[in-house]
Amino acid sequence: MRKSVRFKIILYTLLCLAAVGLFSNLYLYSYINNIVETKADAIDHMYLETIRMQLDTQFSEISDLAILCTSSTDVSRLMRNTELTSLTQKREALRVQSQLNDYLFSFSQGKYINKLIIFNEHHVSVQASAKNSGTVYDLSILLDSDFYKQRSLASAPFSTLVPSITPYKEDCLAGLFPIVSNINNQIESYLYIELSPDIITDILNPYSTLNPIFVATQNQKKILKPYWSSAALQNVDMNRIQEHSTFSDGGIHRKVMTEPLTTTGLTIYSCPDVTTMSVDNKNMVYTLVVVSVSMLLVSICILTILSNYITRPIRKLIERIERISGNDFSFDPEIEKSEDEIGAIGKVINEMTLSIKSLLEENQERNEQQKNIEIALLQSQVNPHFLYNTLDSIHWMAVIQKSPGISQITQSLSNLLKNLAKGTQDHITLGEELSLLHDYTAIQEIRYMEMFEVINHIDEKLLSYKIIKFTLQPLIENAIFHGIEPTGNCGTITLNGYTDENFLYISIEDNGVGMDEATLQELLSNTKKAKNRGSLNGIGVRNVDQRLKLTYGAQCGLTFKSIQGEGTTVTVKIPKEKDTDV
Numbered sequence: 001m002r003k004s005v006r007f008k009i010i011l012y013t014l015l016c017l018a019a020v021g022l023f024s025n026l027y028l029y030s031y032i033n034n035i036v037e038t039k040a041d042a043i044d045h046m047y048l049e050t051i052r053m054q055l056d057t058q059f060s061e062i063s064d065l066a067i068l069c070t071s072s073t074d075v076s077r078l079m080r081n082t083e084l085t086s087l088t089q090k091r092e093a094l095r096v097q098s099q100l101n102d103y104l105f106s107f108s109q110g111k112y113i114n115k116l117i118i119f120n121e122h123h124v125s126v127q128a129s130a131k132n133s134g135t136v137y138d139l140s141i142l143l144d145s146d147f148y149k150q151r152s153l154a155s156a157p158f159s160t161l162v163p164s165i166t167p168y169k170e171d172c173l174a175g176l177f178p179i180v181s182n183i184n185n186q187i188e189s190y191l192y193i194e195l196s197p198d199i200i201t202d203i204l205n206p207y208s209t210l211n212p213i214f215v216a217t218q219n220q221k222k223i224l225k226p227y228w229s230s231a232a233l234q235n236v237d238m239n240r241i242q243e244h245s246t247f248s249d250g251g252i253h254r255k256v257m258t259e260p261l262t263t264t265g266l267t268i269y270s271c272p273d274v275t276t277m278s279v280d281n282k283n284m285v286y287t288l289v290v291v292s293v294s295m296l297l298v299s300i301c302i303l304t305i306l307s308n309y310i311t312r313p314i315r316k317l318i319e320r321i322e323r324i325s326g327n328d329f330s331f332d333p334e335i336e337k338s339e340d341e342i343g344a345i346g347k348v349i350n351e352m353t354l355s356i357k358s359l360l361e362e363n364q365e366r367n368e369q370q371k372n373i374e375i376a377l378l379q380s381q382v383n384p385h386f387l388y389n390t391l392d393s394i395h396w397m398a399v400i401q402k403s404p405g406i407s408q409i410t411q412s413l414s415n416l417l418k419n420l421a422k423g424t425q426d427h428i429t430l431g432e433e434l435s436l437l438h439d440y441t442a443i444q445e446i447r448y449m450e451m452f453e454v455i456n457h458i459d460e461k462l463l464s465y466k467i468i469k470f471t472l473q474p475l476i477e478n479a480i481f482h483g484i485e486p487t488g489n490c491g492t493i494t495l496n497g498y499t500d501e502n503f504l505y506i507s508i509e510d511n512g513v514g515m516d517e518a519t520l521q522e523l524l525s526n527t528k529k530a531k532n533r534g535s536l537n538g539i540g541v542r543n544v545d546q547r548l549k550l551t552y553g554a555q556c557g558l559t560f561k562s563i564q565g566e567g568t569t570v571t572v573k574i575p576k577e578k579d580t581d582v
Contacts, residue, residue, distance in 0.1 A: 070177055176190055
């Protein structure tokens with residue numbers, strides 16, 4: 001039987017529409033599913049990175065406390081004793097104990113420290129008043145422990161769970177820090193810090209409702225997990241997790257994601273649910289059959305309407321995802337109106353965007369708090385008004401007794417402390433910055449008996465430009481300590497300034513020992529180098545560079561030019577910004 005042209009047109013049209021519709025639906029479903037999985041994976045990584053940053057911050061602050069305790073001259077002097085028998089020695093021990101208690105009291109993470117003990121090989125020890133009460137047997141238990149005997153094999157502090165030296169207490173994270181003598185550079189004593197596992201679980205708890213998450217120790221034998229962790233974490237098989245990238249949790253397939261901590265040997269494990277993100281093949285086949293049959297039964301007009309009905313919410317999802325890529329994390333109710341799988345995807349996307357927005361705001365607030373923590377700790381140690389009044393009294397006593405040197409250094413110190421107490425993030429004029437610099441160099445010239453000379457060639461026309469407070473002082477400080485002082489000779493530090501169309505440049509040049517490329521990179525990458533024995537405010541060269549970049553952008557900051565044996569030149573580049581009040 002010969003088929004009519006109309007029949008062929010209808011048949012071929014329906015077949016083409018069915019084929020195109022089937023292919024289009026498969027492609028669009030795969031495309032959206034891939035985008036959602038990619039974004040979900042990125043969010044999971046962001047959660048994991050946020051937790052890692054919080055834990056690294058916690059352990060970095062613990063390390064800072066250890067450095068603060070081990071760098072004390074009182075501690076070093078006490079640990080050179082072989083016994084504590086005389087009244088003077090006992091008073092010195094009490095003073096060191098009081099000093100450690102003050103450090104611990106002002107430390108934000110002090111609630112997690114179970115023990116803090118400083119001791120030497122002669123069993124001379126001092127213990128701070130930490131979370132767990134100290135006993136006379138603590139040092140003996142510590143010295144007999146496997147942790148202390150194997151201390152030379154430890155690759156990182158707080159990397160494994162060890163038995164607490166306090167009987168009947170939970171296992172703890174322990175760290176042993178050597179204290180090096182400033183006389184012969186030999187290890188003369190140790191600082192033992194014992195941390196509660198709550199320092200980790202308190203951070204994990206808020207995130208455990210999203211994904212199962214835990215932290216494994218360095219030897220992968222023990223884990224630290226939230227108190228209300230899922231059943232999958234109650235008996236975790238670490239060998240299985242190491243061998244496989246996924247595992248089953250009560251019928252839910254989970255993916256294993258890891259993130260090692262940079263400050264210690266611990267590793268974070270996150271196990272997000274991948275079941276809801278996978279495509280159900282059976283349901284997909286049913287959906288495709290229904291769509292294909294519908295296309296064959298309805299007219300081209302109905303197919304067009306149906307196509308628009310399907311593609312419109314998908315198009316909104318794509319537009320919403322593109323806006324997310326452009327950092328638009330606002331809530332969009334339009335993508336949830338569809339009461340089907342697409343609406344469910346839209347709901348998931350909205351939840352993801354709100355979570356990202358919350359995390360970004362939390363990270364921004366935490367970064368601001370971290371910037372101000374050092375100056376806040378400094379200001380909490382001393383009553384500023386008492387200190388300023390005392391310095392002012394010394395200044396006027398020196399004036400009355402006609403001691404201009406004492407008067408000058410006292411006045412300079414008072415000016416520096418007043419400005420330091422006001423904060424280091426203020427924008428001041430270059431003239432005011434140079435005035436602070438003059439006070440600092442006046443003190444250092446007396447300290448080093450005029451071993452160096454500061455020559456200022458900066459034009460007065462540039463003094464009205466604004467700059468972040470204490471930008472130049474750390475660079476002069478670095479030039480004195482690491483440039484001129486090692487030469488053993490008198491040196492010169494020269495300041496120059498100039499501008500171009502958009503930027504202000506200030507250079508600090510010294511004729512000291514200079515640096516090779518390795519030393520320069522170490523100076524810019526190691527934050528602990530900034531906190532040397534002569535530092536005024538703990539702001540190092542790397543910190544100055546980061547502050548400038550955070551404030552003005554990546555195109556600004558510090559540049560270095562150094563030749564060993566000849567000297568170093570540091571150039572500060574900032575935007576031209578005039579003080580309107582000058």
